[in-house]
Amino acid sequence: MLDINVIRDNLEALRAGAAKKHVEVDLDRLMELDDERRRLIRLVEDAVADQRRRSKALGKLSDEERQKEVASLGELKEVIKRDEESLASVMVDFDALMLRVPNFPAEEVPEGKDDAENVELYKVGEIPKADFDRRDHVELGAHLEILDIERGVKLSGARFYVLKGAGALLHRAVLEFAYQHMIKKGFLPMEVPLLVRDPAMVGTAYYPGGEDQAYRMERDQLSLVGTAEVPVTAYRGGEILDEAELPIRMVARSPCFRREAGAAGKDTRGLYRIHQFEKVEQVVLMKNDEEASYEEHQSILRNSEEVLQALELPYRVVNVCGGDLGVPHVQKYDIETWMPSRGNYGETHSASRFHDFQARRLNIRYRDESKKKRFCHTLNNTVVASPRILIPLLELYQQKDGSVVVPDVLRPFMMGLEVIRPS
C-alpha cells in the first residue's frame, strides 16, 4: 500500500508506473473517493464535536430548555448517523481500491509485458555437455525408484508426487544445506504457522488478487501459505521496533501450497509445477532507506547464488520486466537454473524488494534517531525450493550408467551416500 498523500503528490508518476507494470487501476476514481472521504470526515467530526458540547451542557439547563435541547439533539443524531453511513460506504470503496494501487517500479526495471521480456543480467557456470543421452528427471526418478508421480497422482490428483528412498533424502538434504547456509550467515531460523489469517495474506499483498492461487480453509477463514514469506514478514505486524534491532534477517523452511489456477496444461510433466513443495526463504526487515534497501537486495541475491554455486549448478540472473512484476514490487530478480530436460533455464528463485509497501499494510514501524516513527522496508528471496531444484540436480548429476552422483556438499546430509543407484 502507498501513502494516499504520496499518491496525490505523484499521480502522474504513479500512472506511468502502473502502465509499466501493465496494471489497470482507476486513479481518477481513487482521487474522487479521497475527496469525498475527506469531505465527509470533516462533516461528521464537526457535528460530533457539536453534539458532545451540547450534550455535556444539558445539566445546566432548566427542565423546559433541556427537553427542547434533547429533542434537537435527537435530530442531530439522525443527521450524524446518515453522514456516518455515507462515510462508511465511501471508505469501503476507498480501502478496496487502495489495496489494488501498485507500488512504483524502480527506474532499472525493464519495459516489457511478460516474462519473455525479462532481461538477462549475467550467466554463471558452463552448461555441461553429456556424451550420452540424458534421461529427464521423471524417467531417471522412476528408474532409480526415488520418484513416484503415478502414485502421487493416485493419492491427491494431478501435480502431486511421492519422493522415496534417496529421493526423499536428497530433497531434505538440499533444503537442510540451504537452511544451514543462511543460519551461518547470521539469519535467524524460524518455524512459523503455515495456515494464516487474512490480514497476513493482505499485508504481504497476496490478497486481494491472489485468492485463486491459495488454498483457503473457508470454514476456519485460514489460508495455506504459498511461501513462508507470508508468516515470516507478517510476524512483527503491528509493532513498533527499535531501530537498533534492524535489520532483522530471518530464514524459514516450510512446505508451500499453490493451486496453480490458470496454469492448466502448462508444465504438466514432472516436478516443475506442483501443488506442494518445500522452500527455504530469506526475509529481511530493515530501515526505511532506499539505497540500503537496494544493497540488501543485491546481498540476498548473492546468498542464493552461493547455494547454487556450492551445488555447481549453472544459472542466470534476470531482471524482471514491468509486466511480470507484482503489485507490491519495486524490483525483482529471478534466478533461473539450467534444466536439461527443458533445454532452457527455469525459474528457481525470486528476489523481491518492496520498500515500505508491505510494511505499510502490515503496520511494521520503527523509531528512527529523531524518535520519528517510520515504516520498515521488506525484502525476500528464495534460498532453495525443492523438489523443483531436483530437476537440474538429478539431470545434471546423472552418469552414463543411469546412476546419480550426490554433490559433495550434500553428502553430509545424506548419511554419507555418494551415488544414487537403482536398488
Place this chain on the structure above:
RNA sequence: GGACAGGUGGCAGAGUGGUCGAUUGCGGCAGAUUGCUAAUCUGUUGACGGGGGUUUUUCCCCGUCCGAGGGUUCGAAUCCCUCCCUGUCCGCCA
C-alpha cells in the same frame, strides 16, 4: 467441543451510564540533589485520522481509539448482541 473467569495506555492494575483518554504503581524521558553510581525528590510520558499553520523541525484546534464489530442512549470503558483472544477445569487428540 462443554463449563467458568477475564481482555483497560510499554508493563502491572483501578474505574459499572455524564469534565474518563481514563486514579495509581512500575518502566521511559527531562531536571534537582549527591566525588561517580545507587537512592531520593520534581516534572513529563500513547496511537490513529481530519483541519489550520509551517512546509525541515516545533506548534494549535477537532475527532476516533479501554480486544474487534454492531446495538441501546441526548450521552457508553461502564448496559445488550456477535465474534476473536487469554486463563482454569472437563472431554477429545499428535
